[in-house]
Amino acid sequence: MFYYLSFLSKDYSFLSFFRLFDSISFRSIGAMITALFVSLAFGNGIIKWLYRKGIRDTVREFGEIGVSDKKGTPVMGGLILILSMVVSILLWSNLSSAFTLIPLSAIIWYGLIGAKDDIDKIKNKNSDKGMSQLTKIILQAFFAVALAWILTNENLTPFPEGIVSKLTIPYMKGNFSVDLGVFYVLFVIITLLSISNAVNFADGLDGLVTVPSIVTGGVYGIFAYLIGNAVYSKYLLFNFIHGTGELTIIMAALFGAGLGFLWYNCYPATVFMGDTGSMAIGGLLGVTVILVKQELLFIVAGGIFVAEALSVLIQEKIGIRRLGRRIFFRAPIHHSFQFKGMAETKIVQRFWIVSIILALISIASIKIR
Numbered sequence: 001m002f003y004y005l006s007f008l009s010k011d012y013s014f015l016s017f018f019r020l021f022d023s024i025s026f027r028s029i030g031a032m033i034t035a036l037f038v039s040l041a042f043g044n045g046i047i048k049w050l051y052r053k054g055i056r057d058t059v060r061e062f063g064e065i066g067v068s069d070k071k072g073t074p075v076m077g078g079l080i081l082i083l084s085m086v087v088s089i090l091l092w093s094n095l096s097s098a099f100t101l102i103p104l105s106a107i108i109w110y111g112l113i114g115a116k117d118d119i120d121k122i123k124n125k126n127s128d129k130g131m132s133q134l135t136k137i138i139l140q141a142f143f144a145v146a147l148a149w150i151l152t153n154e155n156l157t158p159f160p161e162g163i164v165s166k167l168t169i170p171y172m173k174g175n176f177s178v179d180l181g182v183f184y185v186l187f188v189i190i191t192l193l194s195i196s197n198a199v200n201f202a203d204g205l206d207g208l209v210t211v212p213s214i215v216t217g218g219v220y221g222i223f224a225y226l227i228g229n230a231v232y233s234k235y236l237l238f239n240f241i242h243g244t245g246e247l248t249i250i251m252a253a254l255f256g257a258g259l260g261f262l263w264y265n266c267y268p269a270t271v272f273m274g275d276t277g278s279m280a281i282g283g284l285l286g287v288t289v290i291l292v293k294q295e296l297l298f299i300v301a302g303g304i305f306v307a308e309a310l311s312v313l314i315q316e317k318i319g320i321r322r323l324g325r326r327i328f329f330r331a332p333i334h335h336s337f338q339f340k341g342m343a344e345t346k347i348v349q350r351f352w353i354v355s356i357i358l359a360l361i362s363i364a365s366i367k368i369r
Helices: 002-011 013-022 024-052 078-092 098-124 133-152 181-202 210-227 230-235 245-265 274-291 303-323 333-339 344-368
Strands: 166-168 177-179
Touching: 002 013, 002 024, 002 078, 013 024, 024 078, 024 210, 024 245, 078 098, 078 245, 078 274, 098 133, 098 245, 098 274, 133 181, 133 274, 181 274, 181 303, 210 230, 210 245, 210 274, 210 303, 210 344, 245 274, 303 333, 303 344, 333 344
Parallel strands: none
Antiparallel strands: 166 177
16 A cells, blocks of 8 residues: 555655655565554454464373463454454555465465464364365465466466476576476465465474565565565576565564564463464465565475474375385474474574575575576
């Protein structure tokens, strides 16, 4: 909304101050502060509303892992994140840009999937009896297919000609890439499904998802800014993609919303984000890595989420189904550390540290190339 005020500065000299609203950096700061303010201003009210409505978590018992102290904590706190991000994006982004509309749609669509899953778990009073895995995958895939169709449609794609199906290989010299051709559609679907579910798997300890999410988002915000700038992208040997700067604003909104949510979600959590929040964040990060054309970099930047997802995959598909035994004490991997007696706060803080280290390694790829 504020973006459109910049046009007034062109017609009225006394409104020259409004030129700031055309600045990516200025709008990013505004988006971050707005999202933080909204989450802090409305978070407590939302938590009280969730509590009064009986929207409280029914935690899964893990035997040796004590979770009884978490019973009854309000869930669906992801509503705070979604509200903060959506309000901030609507105020500070260019609403006519595909780089705004696609991520905004992802937040809402994946947030609704997560909300339905949370509601089903609460109704059944069992954290294992939410939306069926097949239904969840179908709904996630529906958005992924729609995104792939938009990106490959020459009349709708926001990408310049010739780079749509190219996969950038990070850390390789220059702008090295591989053309996936007709397999690009499948790649988009797999990438979006993988990232959205990986973030969802990581949600299990107070504050565990929040910091790695905003740190990873910060990495992609930097890449979006550089790739969307004709001068910087040319100097750094990136393919210039006009408009990706809007993703920097959205990642700033995620950063502000995440910090505000952490105010309530740090140990001991006053509210859990639930699938409502983790799915919304996962969907947002998934479309962002695709729109910035830095999909493989997520293996490093989002290494925490990758490790969590792999631990579940290895445990269930290889260990239990193939070998008939557990490979890890528990999965996702953070529960293994709990099982071994490590304090929850120590696990979370160490995951945060690893996430920051991985982010720095990811940013280093800009010059290593």
